[in-house]
Amino acid sequence: MIRFENVRKTYYIGGEEVKALDGIDLFIGQGEFVAIIGPSGSGKSTLMNIMGCLDTADSGIYELDGQRIEQYSENELARIRNRKIGFIFQNFNLLSKMTAEENVELPLIYQGLSASVRRQRVAEAMALVELTGRGKHKPTELSGGQQQRVAIARALATRPSLLLADEPTGNLDSRTGVEIMALFHRLHQEGNTLVLITHDQKVADQAVRRIKISDGKVEEVT
Amino acid sequence: MVWQCVKMAFKAIVANRMRAFLTMLGIIVGVIALVVLVSLVTSAGDAVTEQVEGLGTDLIRVTITDDGGRPLQLEEVANFTLHEDIGAAAPVNQVAATARFGSERGRATVTGTTPSYAEISGVTMVAGRFLRTTDVDNNTHVAVIAERAAEALFGTTEVIGAPLSLNGRPFTVVGVVEDQESLTNLLMPGHTIYIPYTTAVRMADHLSSAVTTMIVSAADGDMNAAEAAMDEMLLERFRRNPDAFGMFNQALMAEAMDEITNMLTYLLGGVAAISLLVGGIGIMNIMLVSVTERTKEIGVRKAIGAGRWSIMFQFLIEALVICMIGCAIGVALSWGILEVASFLVGDVMDFRISLDVVGVAVAFSLFIGLVFGLYPANKAASKRPIEALRYAG
Numbered sequence: 043m044i045r046f047e048n049v050r051k052t053y054y055i056g057g058e059e060v061k062a063l064d065g066i067d068l069f070i071g072q073g074e075f076v077a078i079i080g081p082s083g084s085g086k087s088t089l090m091n092i093m094g095c096l097d098t099a100d101s102g103i104y105e106l107d108g109q110r111i112e113q114y115s116e117n118e119l120a121r122i123r124n125r126k127i128g129f130i131f132q133n134f135n136l137l138s139k140m141t142a143e144e145n146v147e148l149p150l151i152y153q154g155l156s157a158s159v160r161r162q163r164v165a166e167a168m169a170l171v172e173l174t175g176r177g178k179h180k181p182t183e184l185s186g187g188q189q190q191r192v193a194i195a196r197a198l199a200t201r202p203s204l205l206l207a208d209e210p211t212g213n214l215d216s217r218t219g220v221e222i223m224a225l226f227h228r229l230h231q232e233g234n235t236l237v238l239i240t241h242d243q244k245v246a247d248q249a250v251r252r253i254k255i256s257d258g259k260v261e262e263v264t
Numbered sequence: 265m266v267w268q269c270v271k272m273a274f275k276a277i278v279a280n281r282m283r284a285f286l287t288m289l290g291i292i293v294g295v296i297a298l299v300v301l302v303s304l305v306t307s308a309g310d311a312v313t314e315q316v317e318g319l320g321t322d323l324i325r326v327t328i329t330d331d332g333g334r335p336l337q338l339e340e341v342a343n344f345t346l347h348e349d350i351g352a353a354a355p356v357n358q359v360a361a362t363a364r365f366g367s368e369r370g371r372a373t374v375t376g377t378t379p380s381y382a383e384i385s386g387v388t389m390v391a392g393r394f395l396r397t398t399d400v401d402n403n404t405h406v407a408v409i410a411e412r413a414a415e416a417l418f419g420t421t422e423v424i425g426a427p428l429s430l431n432g433r434p435f436t437v438v439g440v441v442e443d444q445e446s447l448t449n450l451l452m453p454g455h456t457i458y459i460p461y462t463t464a465v466r467m468a469d470h471l472s473s474a475v476t477t478m479i480v481s482a483a484d485g486d487m488n489a490a491e492a493a494m495d496e497m498l499l500e501r502f503r504r505n506p507d508a509f510g511m512f513n514q515a516l517m518a519e520a521m522d523e524i525t526n527m528l529t530y531l532l533g534g535v536a537a538i539s540l541l542v543g544g545i546g547i548m549n550i551m552l553v554s555v556t557e558r559t560k561e562i563g564v565r566k567a568i569g570a571g572r573w574s575i576m577f578q579f580l581i582e583a584l585v586i587c588m589i590g591c592a593i594g595v596a597l598s599w600g601i602l603e604v605a606s607f608l609v610g611d612v613m614d615f616r617i618s619l620d621v622v623g624v625a626v627a628f629s630l631f632i633g634l635v636f637g638l639y640p641a642n643k644a645a646s647k648r649p650i651e652a653l654r655y656a657g
């Protein structure tokens with residue numbers, strides 16, 4: 043379902059070569075709950091960007107859902123992100139001028155779905171994160187945990203192949219963080235594929251499978 | 265998708281009401297300048313052209329300024345009409361007179377002329393008849409008076425056969441004509457009265473039998489041909505002295521007026537268009553600020569699947585919507601200003617909003633929104649999602 047084969051990505055910062063990803067081989071199957079853990083500068087963000095189709099690798103193979111993600115154009119990548127990937131960010135990244143429902147609806151609008159289908163999908167997603175009835179609130183009127191659940195609903199609304207969470211509990215207090223992690227467990231049990239990127243060992247420990255990344259290389263943690 | 269973009273644009277504008285309004289202000293002022301100025305000029309121009317046309321665009325006024333010792337005689341006037349391009353010709357002279365009927369007195373401008381006058385200047389009879397050739401030949405004391413003069417002096421327009429005294433000389437009213445709403449008539453003080461040319465000559469010391477003013481009409485409505493023919497015949501008559509006479513073609517006058525109005529319209533329209541352009545630059549400025557401010561939003565939208573075109577479209581629509589709202593407000597205010605202006609000047613002039621210029625304003629605003637929205641929209645659309653997401657704004 044997700045397959046990395048000798049994926050490399052090199053940056054040049056101030057004339058210096060930085061091997062962010064140095065030959066990554068990785069397989070994540072359908073329905074897995076994987077945590078990728080690593081300190082900052084380990085290449086974890088680069089891995090997430092490539093996995094999330096925000097960026098493409100210099101060399102190697104990245105296959106998502108049986109589809110090789112190659113040097114696609116920006117628009118093609120946007121389409122893949124729109125249909126296959128649900129992002130969950132550390133700082134939620136909700137659009138503050140829109141209501142919760144409108145935020146959840148946004149990726150569906152970009153899919154070009156009809157209003158009735160959108161309404162139904164939004165309601166489903168809001169129900170999944172137990173926020174039914176809070177749809178008309180603006181993000182600023184919601185607590186941090188609620189905001190993150192709206193963001194999760196937004197990620198779920200398109201029924202993506204992969205939920206990609208980048209430090210989803212990083213901006214939450216520990217009690218709310220536990221709630222969000224519980225939600226992730228539920229989503230996992232319902233069959234969703236989850237990849238969680240974190241530097242927090244305690245968060246990573248809750249995943250079923252842990253992968254450690256350092257200096258651009260990955261290794262399984264058993 | 266388009267509808268969604270328009271909705272998003274409205275939302276973004278409403279969210280930044282004050283800023284959007286200030287941005288629109290440039291467009292509003294520009295549109296008002298364009299619509300009001302052009303409407304004022306076209307309305308005023310139309311009014312003036314109407315006035316000029318009221319003078320009779322189908323006649324040429326000939327003035328003899330220097331007869332070189334050979335004055336033009338009344339008998340010669342008829343000779344001009346022998347030319348195939350000339351319709352009719354009538355000599356004209358004027359005497360200021362006191363008109364009196366019983367105890368009723370009034371100032372009058374008495375025009376001495378021949379029967380052709382009625383045909384050339386389009387006089388409409390209300391009652392009785394106009395002057396006849398026999399009146400001119402026999403210098404009879406008959407008078408044709410305008411309706412208003414009849415009302416004022418006699419209190420009725422049924423005055424055929426009534427006695428009328430002009431500067432103490434007894435006249436008989438033989439006809440009543442409609443007042444002509446032309447500038448010449450407005451400029452003539454007092455009542456309008458027509459008498460035979462020869463009679464008028466005898467009434468005033470300053471008038472001789474020499475013809476100094478004529479009005480001439482064209483044979484087939486071809487004023488230019490008639491003017492050329494008159495020019496040639498008069499040159500012939502006055503020993504090829506071009507300074508002997510002057511001609512005033514009112515069709516040319518109307519044309520010249522039209523040209524002046526058009527020029528003014530383009531000039532003022534151009535100036536106003538520049539202010540619209542400045543408004544457009546204001547929009548571009550704000551849109552650029554907005555794009556930078558919303559870098560994060562662009563990043564999020566791109567991450568969840570907005571393509572280049574969606575982002576581009578969103579910002580472009582936003583610029584267009586700002587322009588169109590500004591334009592609508594501008595047109596509405598222009599209408600109000602023109603209504604107030606019409607009210608203030610009263611009956612003299614009616615300032616109508618020119619629909620043509622409204623069309624131009626709308627088209628121009630759209631164009632400006634498009635041109636000045638394109639660069640910021642493209643800037644927004646070109647942002648790389650990773651960097652945009654990382655932007656801490």
